[in-house]
Amino acid sequence: MEDERMNRAPGSRKQLSLRCLSCREEYCSTDAGTCKECYEEASETEEELKSEIEDLKAKVAFLRLGSSPLDSHKRSSSIGFSDVVLVASDEFHSNPVSLLAHKAVLASRSPVFKAMLEIEMEESRSGTISISDVSYDALRAFVNYLYTAEACLDEQLACDLLVLAEKYEVKHLKMYCEKFLVSKLNGDNSVASYSFAHQYNANHLLQSALSMIIEDMDNLTKSEEYTHLVEKDPRLVVEIYEAYLSKQTNTAARSD
Amino acid sequence: MEDERMNRAPGSRKQLSLRCLSCREEYCSTDAGTCKECYEEASETEEELKSEIEDLKAKVAFLRLGSSPLDSHKRSSSIGFSDVVLVASDEFHSNPVSLLAHKAVLASRSPVFKAMLEIEMEESRSGTISISDVSYDALRAFVNYLYTAEACLDEQLACDLLVLAEKYEVKHLKMYCEKFLVSKLNGDNSVASYSFAHQYNANHLLQSALSMIIEDMDNLTKSEEYTHLVEKDPRLVVEIYEAYLSKQTNTAARSD
Numbered sequence: 126m127e128d129e130r131m132n133r134a135p136g137s138r139k140q141l142s143l144r145c146l147s148c149r150e151e152y153c154s155t156d157a158g159t160c161k162e163c164y165e166e167a168s169e170t171e172e173e174l175k176s177e178i179e180d181l182k183a184k185v186a187f188l189r190l191g192s193s194p195l196d197s198h199k200r201s202s203s204i205g206f207s208d209v210v211l212v213a214s215d216e217f218h219s220n221p222v223s224l225l226a227h228k229a230v231l232a233s234r235s236p237v238f239k240a241m242l243e244i245e246m247e248e249s250r251s252g253t254i255s256i257s258d259v260s261y262d263a264l265r266a267f268v269n270y271l272y273t274a275e276a277c278l279d280e281q282l283a284c285d286l287l288v289l290a291e292k293y294e295v296k297h298l299k300m301y302c303e304k305f306l307v308s309k310l311n312g313d314n315s316v317a318s319y320s321f322a323h324q325y326n327a328n329h330l331l332q333s334a335l336s337m338i339i340e341d342m343d344n345l346t347k348s349e350e351y352t353h354l355v356e357k358d359p360r361l362v363v364e365i366y367e368a369y370l371s372k373q374t375n376t377a378a379r380s381d
Numbered sequence: 382m383e384d385e386r387m388n389r390a391p392g393s394r395k396q397l398s399l400r401c402l403s404c405r406e407e408y409c410s411t412d413a414g415t416c417k418e419c420y421e422e423a424s425e426t427e428e429e430l431k432s433e434i435e436d437l438k439a440k441v442a443f444l445r446l447g448s449s450p451l452d453s454h455k456r457s458s459s460i461g462f463s464d465v466v467l468v469a470s471d472e473f474h475s476n477p478v479s480l481l482a483h484k485a486v487l488a489s490r491s492p493v494f495k496a497m498l499e500i501e502m503e504e505s506r507s508g509t510i511s512i513s514d515v516s517y518d519a520l521r522a523f524v525n526y527l528y529t530a531e532a533c534l535d536e537q538l539a540c541d542l543l544v545l546a547e548k549y550e551v552k553h554l555k556m557y558c559e560k561f562l563v564s565k566l567n568g569d570n571s572v573a574s575y576s577f578a579h580q581y582n583a584n585h586l587l588q589s590a591l592s593m594i595i596e597d598m599d600n601l602t603k604s605e606e607y608t609h610l611v612e613k614d615p616r617l618v619v620e621i622y623e624a625y626l627s628k629q630t631n632t633a634a635r636s637d
Binding site: 148 | 399402415423431433439460499
């Protein structure tokens with residue numbers, strides 16, 4: 126026993142290896158990260174940040190009106206005391222469908238609804254707001270977002286909600302949809318996304334799509350979306366080429 | 382020059398000292414914290430947590446109704462379209478003062494308001510809810526909290542809001558006040574806080590005050606609050622002694 130311990134303990138390689146306080150694995154000095162003090166500080170900071178997240182989540186849950194669309198399929202109107210009706214009409218449904226809502230909530234989330242409801246307009250007199258070119262599902266998701274700040278997005282719904290968010294100036298929802306659509310960008314949809322972003326002033330999505338397009342210029346002219354965009358809005362195509370040229374000039378200037 | 386460098390570089394002490402990737406200071410191997418990989422992971426985690434906090438703060442700002450009491454002195458009624466009046470009456474003011482509010486918001490935050498407003502009670506018929514034994518300032522802070530999840534607390538206001546939160550079952554506000562009052566606990570107010578917490582079922586505050594009292598049993602009987610509590614509610618004093626005894630028994634068992 127004594128011999129065994131003696132053999133293991135005083136090896137010269139052991140002295141160079143350290144044990145990580147986080148993963149508990151051994152490492153050699155070239156793989157060293159932080160000192161003990163910084164590790165302890167970072168651990169405390171992480172705990173504090175996590176606790177702040179818990180507090181903020183509880184605040185969000187408290188401030189939400191009605192049940193979350195992620196929890197159930199109940200509509201915002203389930204909270205009662207509604208004083209306004211939203212009517213969706215699209216070209217595919219002859220019968221308009223309606224949703225109950227609250228003026229105070231709509232006005233607080235959207236300056237456009239606020240103006241409609243505060244000024245003596247048709248909407249404030251009748252207590253009905255007509256929303257055209259929107260499916261019932263998109264309108265329901267839109268209203269739910271105004272009450273809960275949550276939505277179960279897919280790409281189609283994100284586009285529909287972005288259009289509504291732009292129209293009714295709901296900045297928070299617009300950014301939420303943009304972030305989602307940016308996360309779904311790829312070589313196949315970048316041109317269409319770029320065109321869509323331009324149409325609805327979605328600058329974050331526009332810049333991300335543009336960056337993706339000019340990373341892969343060789344394939345640009347081969348896509349159907351490109352041909353379509355040249356016909357529909359050639360100025361937008363010009364902007365792609367200008368951005369590409371500007372990037373090339375910058376790269377060249379940096380390498381000089 | 383050459384000589385100087387030679388003198389500094391190959392010293393045996395240098396080989397033992399490492400440079401922290403976080404604070405950039407040198408440290409010796411006994412003060413080592415983490416490996417490089419764990420440091421990088423921790424930095425990424427911190428960035429992610431901070432980004433989540435930003436997202437949650439934006440959500441809170443979006444979900445808030447009306448302006449925050451921390452930003453301005455505007456009342457919740459500034460958002461318009463109110464459909465209910467809250468009337469505060471306390472013993473010091475003969476003229477009751479009133480605040481405009483929204484049934485949907487009150488009902489969503491408090492099951493007590495919900496029941497009052499949904500069932501055919503006096504309140505739902507008249508559109509007026511009387512709140513007794515409350516100052517106008519406390520009622521205003523209470524209603525603001527229901528709209529914004531924010532309040533500028535001092536100890537008096539935290540107590541007033543805790544009483545209202547208990548009465549109207551607004552759990553989130555109650556916990557918010559309890560946390561604030563726990564942070565203000567000290568040797569002078571622990572007995573009074575303990576008694577107050579018991580009266581309003583504030584269990585988090587109760588346990589914290591009790592822990593503080595039994596840490597300093599020598600001074601317990603010397604305080605005025607103690608004499609007052611023995612007269613007012615001796616059973617509560619018995620609970621202090623029972624907790625103290627139980628702690629002593631546990632400590633003794635652990636040291637055996």
